[in-house]
Amino acid sequence: MDIQTGDIETGDIEQIAAAAEAADGAAPLDEATWLALRHHPERVRRWASEHGFALLIGDELTLVVHPDARARGEGASLLDGVLAKASGPLSAWSHGDHPAAAALAKRHGFDRVRELWVMRRPSSVPLPPLREPEGVAVRGYRPEDAEELVRVNAAAFASHPEQGAMDEANLAERMAEPWFDPAGLLVAMDGEQLLGFHWTKRHSPELGEVYVVGIDPAAQGRGLGKALTLAGLHHLVDGGAREILLYVESDNAPAVAVYSGLGFEHASADTHVMYRWG
Numbered sequence: 001m002d003i004q005t006g007d008i009e010t011g012d013i014e015q016i017a018a019a020a021e022a023a024d025g026a027a028p029l030d031e032a033t034w035l036a037l038r039h040h041p042e043r044v045r046r047w048a049s050e051h052g053f054a055l056l057i058g059d060e061l062t063l064v065v066h067p068d069a070r071a072r073g074e075g076a077s078l079l080d081g082v083l084a085k086a087s088g089p090l091s092a093w094s095h096g097d098h099p100a101a102a103a104l105a106k107r108h109g110f111d112r113v114r115e116l117w118v119m120r121r122p123s124s125v126p127l128p129p130l131r132e133p134e135g136v137a138v139r140g141y142r143p144e145d146a147e148e149l150v151r152v153n154a155a156a157f158a159s160h161p162e163q164g165a166m167d168e169a170n171l172a173e174r175m176a177e178p179w180f181d182p183a184g185l186l187v188a189m190d191g192e193q194l195l196g197f198h199w200t201k202r203h204s205p206e207l208g209e210v211y212v213v214g215i216d217p218a219a220q221g222r223g224l225g226k227a228l229t230l231a232g233l234h235h236l237v238d239g240g241a242r243e244i245l246l247y248v249e250s251d252n253a254p255a256v257a258v259y260s261g262l263g264f265e266h267a268s269a270d271t272h273v274m275y276r277w278g
Helices: 010-024 031-039 074-085 099-107 143-156 168-175 224-238 253-261
Strands: 044-048 052-057 060-065 090-095 111-122 137-140 185-190 193-204 207-215 243-249 265-277
Touching: 010 031, 010 052, 010 060, 031 044, 031 052, 031 060, 031 168, 044 074, 052 074, 060 074, 074 099, 090 099, 099 265, 111 253, 137 224, 143 168, 143 193, 143 207, 185 224, 193 224, 207 224, 224 243, 224 253, 243 253
Parallel strands: 060 090, 207 243
Antiparallel strands: 044 052, 052 060, 090 265, 111 243, 111 265, 137 185, 185 193, 193 207
């Protein structure tokens, strides 16, 4: 099968990805990949087959084949092409824990190393009332908060490989996305000090997301996590969201317990899996 390097346009990627999402019920490209394609295309290595593509950004691989062309060996050929050029370990996400992805990963020596859960709650489940911790005010984001937001984010996600790396340039790229609403980025303030934030996201008028909740480690123990999460949930529900989702590491038992207590549930099919090779 003919595999070409570097000759697939972003528009073709969008079309194949949209078809895969419609068939599978899960988007095959994550936000970081789309941001790289739009803002830093020079960082994206590309492979193309007749009906599919593979992308490599750093050590993270994305591979998608159009639903109408699956089970013909095209995915395996694309993966062989990438691995032939790989100079070190690779990781790849299967969004939705797709059985074909699991089989392809196993045949090529990828190990299952990480699970990310999607948890959901309907807005019909009543929310607890919002109570701000003593001495703390929750408000919407202002441009002058950028530096402090990046600082708190870096401290809160120091061990997180994706979120923790956000700098002011990446923050600006995310804020340039069509969905960004400064009123939906809630910050907890103690006077002039930013203690934490809850960044909400709207996928549609009826679907909202707990996008990022970050608390300065120095401010832990003040009830900020629950208060900010609730503030964001009220914001989304008051704005018309019928369902709210979030992503959480499957082994983060304390976070899963908090979200479960707020009415979020996880279905086994709502699982994203990371595979590792090399």
